[in-house]
Amino acid sequence: MTSLQDTAAPPVGTSRTDPSLRPARRRSLRYLVLYLLALGFVSPLVYMLATSFKTRTEAASTVPSWIPDPFTTQAYQYLFSAPDTPVLTWFANSMLAATATAALVVATASLAAYPLARMEFRGKRVVFALVIAMLMVPGVILVIPNYLIVSELGWLNTLTAIIVPSAASAFGVFFMRQFFMNLPVELEEAALLDGANRFQVFVQVVVPLARPAMATLALLAFLTNWNDFLWPVYVLFSPETRTLPAGLATLQGANQVRYDVLMAGAVIASVPVMLLFSFLQRFIIEGVSRSGLKG
């Protein structure tokens, strides 16, 4: 009777709970809530996948169906064949941009984080303070000036505009610095005493130890870039330069009523990240939980 109250706060001043028969009932209630919640997370995604294999009429029917009848790949065929929706090109653009950004972020952030973690030099505090300050500043103030900078560089409507500006990752530097600070310093000192220079130490001693952290950072940078929405919508304006999220937006503008096509587009945009996620979810989730920095 009172077990439902466990999740809510009992009124202040209640005495201690009766220990008998509590744990078992509480545990089953917990499972029930958690698995029902999980159903609420999975079913919309399942419905998206199902709808992408429906006919146009079935997708627009007022009676929802979970199993396409007839099963058809019409929506996908439409997407692949229509001239104004080059989905495969969008897919390739997204892949290329996200991969290149991830590589740039990992390379530049790891290199920059190393001296911030391990060397004493003039100006170190200034650099680090700037990185932290920019971690706090909302990105919205950068959008307008960056549009002008990118236009000045002649990058408007090119993938370069999607890759290079987003590779300046203050978070990446912060993240890698935390990792380097927690590495035992003895190995590096031994290598230095053996006459290696700092770059050799970094490449031969530090990078092999930092692989898990670098992989996590690469994943987070890939996902962030893959899902970026506002910037690509405004910086890319021809069908063949768009990334998937920007493409989905134009698809929706053009196909208000063709939900089968929209769902097919959404599925295509989901498959790569879902595959990455299912294989590497532990890395991704650990990376995110570590971003809730300790203190």
Add this chain to the structure above:
Amino acid sequence: MSEAVTHRPDAPARAGASGPPAGSRRRRSPIAPAPATPWLFLAPFLVLFGTFVLLPAGFGVWISLHDWDYTFPTHPFVGLSNYQALFDPSSTAGGPFWESMRATGIFTVLSVPLLLVVPLGVALMMNARFPGRNFLRAVYFAPYVLGVAVISVLWRYLLDTNIGLVNHYLGVLGLPDSTAWLTSQPAAWASLVGVTVWWTLGFNAVIYLAALQDISAELYEAAKMDGAGAWQRFRHVTLPGLRPVLMFVTVNTIIMSANMFGQSYLMTDGGPGRSTRTAIMRIAETGLSSFQMGSAAAMSYLLTVVLMALSALVFWLFRDRDAVRPRKKVRS
């Protein structure tokens, strides 16, 4: 500086926790780097960071002081008049801007408390060993991985007034089944907030969960020995242990919510009327569609000032007050 070579390697230099304690002397490497070395390491990042973060952060101020129409060759200096126009609610710039700030405010006020409390509840329920826990954690996190475009397009379909799943199943349950979820108010706000919570719940829950697992079990044991009930243990062990993480999550969630753009752009298109047109939408339209960059830059600074003030307020609310007044209510 010179004692480093003789130190005992088995002496724990750092306990592997966070950074060095404030004011302690960091262990130096035995060989000081050449003056140029750190800068060579930093150079590639600093080029990117300088060009696309530091430079625009300053350049934006310059833009906001000009009548900067992207399509015109000249950009006359106008001083603070972009800001003045924004503060005049009757001007063409000011009216819609504050309307959009209001929309952002409504969304933030509605979504942030939910995004702080619901994920905490989920994390508390998951903070135990049971079969399928990692699977559930991944399931809750999955929508976040898909990104705003996929999520918004999907829910636009599910929330469709006539053919959406949501209305269909509400009808099955005998509830009103013809709500215009995306084209009427207050249903549109309910939809945007609900979808946002569904989308990012897993993100905050994962951060909470990691922090919960860092709270020492001995503290709970000790509290139990002292006769503390479940609620008291939550009040006096869990919440204080979560304080730094709660602060981070609060600031982060406020900033994310105040930057809401994609959900409105794709699900409601700023409607019905202009009611869900957020500040970010207004800034992007003004600056990147109408090319009134001076005004848009000024707007982005105003929004940022408000956000910074809010963040400072959160830091102040979450400051460590135990040292001063041990029995102060923790606001969550």
